[in-house]
Amino acid sequence: MPEKRNIKxxxxxxxxxxxxxxxFAVPLLxxxxxxxxQRVGGRIVTDLSLSNYLAFFSKPHHLNALVxxxxxxxxxxxxxxxxxxxxxxxxxxxxxxRWQRIALMMAILPFWTSYVVRSYSWLxxxxxxxxxxxxxxxxxxxxxxxxxxxxxxATVLGFVHFFTMLLTLTIFANLVQISPNYRKAAADLGxxxxxxxxxxxxxxxxxxxxxxxxxxxxxxxxxxxxxQILGGFREVLLPQAIMLQIQRQADFPMASAMxxxxxxxxxxxxxxxxxxxxxxxx
Amino acid sequence: MMRRAFKxxxxxxxxxxxxxxxxxxxxxLVLFSFQDSLLPIPPFQGPSLRWYQAVFxxxxxxxxxxxxxxxxxxxxxxxxxxxxxxxxGLARYTIRGSGVVQWLMVAPLSVSYLIxxxxxxxxxxxxxxxxxxxxxxxxxVVINLPLAxxxxxxxxxxxxxxxxxxxRDLGAAEWQVLVLITLPLLWPALLxxxxxxxxxxxxxxxxxxxxxxxxxxxPVEIWSLLRSGLNPKTNAVGxxxxxxxIILVFVTEFLVFGRRKSQ
Numbered sequence: 001m002p003e004k005r006n007i008k009x010x011x012x013x014x015x016x017x018x019x020x021x022x023x024f025a026v027p028l029l030x031x032x033x034x035x036x037x038q039r040v041g042g043r044i045v046t047d048l049s050l051s052n053y054l055a056f057f058s059k060p061h062h063l064n065a066l067v068x069x070x071x072x073x074x075x076x077x078x079x080x081x082x083x084x085x086x087x088x089x090x091x092x093x094x095x096x097x098r099w100q101r102i103a104l105m106m107a108i109l110p111f112w113t114s115y116v117v118r119s120y121s122w123l124x125x126x127x128x129x130x131x132x133x134x135x136x137x138x139x140x141x142x143x144x145x146x147x148x149x150x151x152x153x154a155t156v157l158g159f160v161h162f163f164t165m166l167l168t169l170t171i172f173a174n175l176v177q178i179s180p181n182y183r184k185a186a187a188d189l190g191x192x193x194x195x196x197x198x199x200x201x202x203x204x205x206x207x208x209x210x211x212x213x214x215x216x217x218x219x220x221x222x223x224x225x226x227x228q229i230l231g232g233f234r235e236v237l238l239p240q241a242i243m244l245q246i247q248r249q250a251d252f253p254m255a256s257a258m259x260x261x262x263x264x265x266x267x268x269x270x271x272x273x274x275x276x277x278x279x280x281x282x
Numbered sequence: 283m284m285r286r287a288f289k290x291x292x293x294x295x296x297x298x299x300x301x302x303x304x305x306x307x308x309x310x311l312v313l314f315s316f317q318d319s320l321l322p323i324p325p326f327q328g329p330s331l332r333w334y335q336a337v338f339x340x341x342x343x344x345x346x347x348x349x350x351x352x353x354x355x356x357x358x359x360x361x362x363x364x365x366x367x368x369x370x371g372l373a374r375y376t377i378r379g380s381g382v383v384q385w386l387m388v389a390p391l392s393v394s395y396l397i398x399x400x401x402x403x404x405x406x407x408x409x410x411x412x413x414x415x416x417x418x419x420x421x422x423v424v425i426n427l428p429l430a431x432x433x434x435x436x437x438x439x440x441x442x443x444x445x446x447x448x449x450r451d452l453g454a455a456e457w458q459v460l461v462l463i464t465l466p467l468l469w470p471a472l473l474x475x476x477x478x479x480x481x482x483x484x485x486x487x488x489x490x491x492x493x494x495x496x497x498x499x500x501p502v503e504i505w506s507l508l509r510s511g512l513n514p515k516t517n518a519v520g521x522x523x524x525x526x527x528i529i530l531v532f533v534t535e536f537l538v539f540g541r542r543k544s545q
Contacts (some may be wrong), residue, residue: 007377008456013383016368016427023424024390027401034404087300105535107301110308112531114485116501117520121307121510124314124322127512131310134324136454167302222394224488229508239396246492252404259397270392 029175035257044253052257065241066261072152072227072237073220076159077213083160084167085209089201091168092175106174109163119229122148122158124231150232158226163219166211174208175201218266238262296432308524315517322514333518343519346503349415350484353499357422358479362472364423365430370464374446388428398424399489406493417493422486426479433478437471470537477534481527 034046056062067238069271087107094101111116125131128147136142148154178201186196224239231237238258245255270277314322318330337343365385368387372380390398402421442464465472487501494502495540500523507516 006375006377007379009371012367012375013377014371016364016387016431017383019364019423020386020390022403023405023420024393025386027398027405028393030405030408031397031401047349054298056480083300083303086296090290090297094290094293103297107304109467109531110304112481112527114501114504114520114523114527115309116487116504116508117523118307120504120520121311124310124512124517125307127323129321129323130512131306131324156303161304161307164300214368218392222396224396239394242396242400246400246403252407255400255492256404257394259400263327263397266394 031256032260034253035260037253038251039249039251042250052254053261054233055254056257056261061236062241062258065236065238066265068152068222068235069238070161070265070279072155075112076156076163076220077216079156079160080163080167080216081209081213083164084212085171087164088168088171088175088208088238092172104169107168108165111162111169115162115225116229117156118162119226122154122161122230126154126157149230150234152231152235155227155237159220159223162226163212163216166215166219167209170212170215171208173206173207174211178204207276214269214273214277217269221266221269222262283362311517312521314514314525315521317517320514322512322517333514334522336515337518338523340515343500343503343507346498346500350500351499353415353422353490354480354483357419357426357483358476358524360419360423361426361430361479362434362476365427365471366434366465366468368431369435369438370460373435374443379528387431390424391428391432395425395486395488399492402489403492413493413495415494415497415499418490418499421489421493422483424478425486425489425522426482429482430479433475434468434471437468442467473537474534477530477537481530481534484530485527 126148127147133146227237242258245251316329318328490499
């Protein structure tokens with residue numbers, strides 16, 4: 001009987017598992033194999049070597065893409081946390097309960113707009129003759145049109161916009177789960193508002209910040225759209241560099257190697273954050 | 283209520299400023315979709331519906347819209363079906379190595395879409411499979427199956443198991459238990475998975491860009507519209523996509539949270 005049950009169970013799990021293995025695990029393995037090949041004169045040579053990885057870490061324009069990505073991601077994450085935390089705090093503790101849900105939904109509504117469209121809409125605000133340029137000219141701060149697009153600032157702004165919403169969500173979810181009794185007890189024992197915040201609320205809300213920060217880092221590191229639309233080519237981030245290898249050079253081995261570097265970086269970040277990322281079953 | 287809010291003016295000002303930041307690009311997008319001139323930049327002239335007209339009479343955009351809907355429906359349905367079967371198998375049967383199976387089923391969640399798309403592109407290229415919408419569907423099932431599986435699996439509690447056992451004791455066959463007991467009990471989780479998958483597939487760009495060629499989905503079509511620079515037509519498409527996404531979110535929200543409240 002247990003043997004038979006076992007086989008039946010596999011019958012149910014089989015199709016989904018097969019799909020994931022065939023179209024996720026196997027492609028990753030093929031990509032790993034490809035990363036050891038080389039593209040020489042338009043042909044792919046299947047001699048195994050680490051030359052793509054060596055090229056990545058020795059040529060400044062490749063390595064710079066990784067460094068740029070890490071810098072932009074770090075700046076984005078810090079600014080987003082600083083913007084999102086007070087918002088989540090106010091929504092969780094200052095907004096009356098019956099307004100809370102609607103206020104939160106409003107705060108994250110644009111989060112659900114199409115990713116491509118969202119980056120484009122920032123272009124409307126930032127570009128030469130865009131909204132900001134017009135407002136600045138109208139206020140007399142600048143004389144002619146100014147463009148904030150095609151710069152690191154634009155990329156960071158687009159990222160911060162998206163991830164402030166994401167972090168507000170994770171921090172809010174964490175803050176509303178903290179029992180009010182802790183804060184009441186602190187107040188009863190004579191703690192000031194600031195002391196209660198620094199000693200009680202903030203430490204207890206770190207998991208929410210960390211989960212949000214992890215998602216921010218992983219999604220920002222792997223994103224091609226925002227840097228491509230808002231940042232342009234003046235400064236290339238790693239996903240842009242990978243896409244350049246595919247679209248301009250048709251160098252699939254190099255693109256595979258760079259993708260695996262990105263995957264390893266994300267795995268390291270996962271390990272660093274793993275103590276805050278426990279998934280609980282309902 | 284208002285009095286409480288006014289007590290904290292810095293908080294109100296802060297929230298207002300962040301909301302302004304969050305809504306500014308979307309507001310500009312929608313406003314200038316009604317622009318009555320050739321550029322979606324100030325000053326605003328209008329309102330005019332000419333760009334919406336242009337969108338609805340553009341057969342490329344309409345074709346891409348149809349493709350997007352088709353890809354989203356098929357990939358979400360497949361994700362839910364495979365996710366449901368896998369969750370049922372793992373929750374109700376003892377399987378050797380179930381820990382590894384679970385880990386594999388959710389593993390794609392930890393990998394960037396770009397890398398998943400790259401892997402599929404190289405695999406299809408190696409095997410000589412041409413770029414197509416079917417390839418996009420395959421990719422979207424890869425990214426949505428883990429979510430559908432996780433959502434449905436998390437809802438398969440002891441309560442359902444007891445009802446299934448009762449049905450079996452009363453003589454129901456396996457398929458009867460599945461169709462008459464398990465499916466109706468899991469309906470909200472299935473719907474939530476379906477709409478979440480639909481939303482993500484509807485918006486997904488990089489995999490669709492990498493593995494499709496002639497027939498493309500809407501985000502890829504919008505991407506190629508961007509090459510023409512700032513254009514009120516892009517605003518109009520974007521506003522329409524925004525509205526569809528918002529409707530999807532409200533439906534999902536209602537299904538997931540409306541349910542939770544009643545429990």
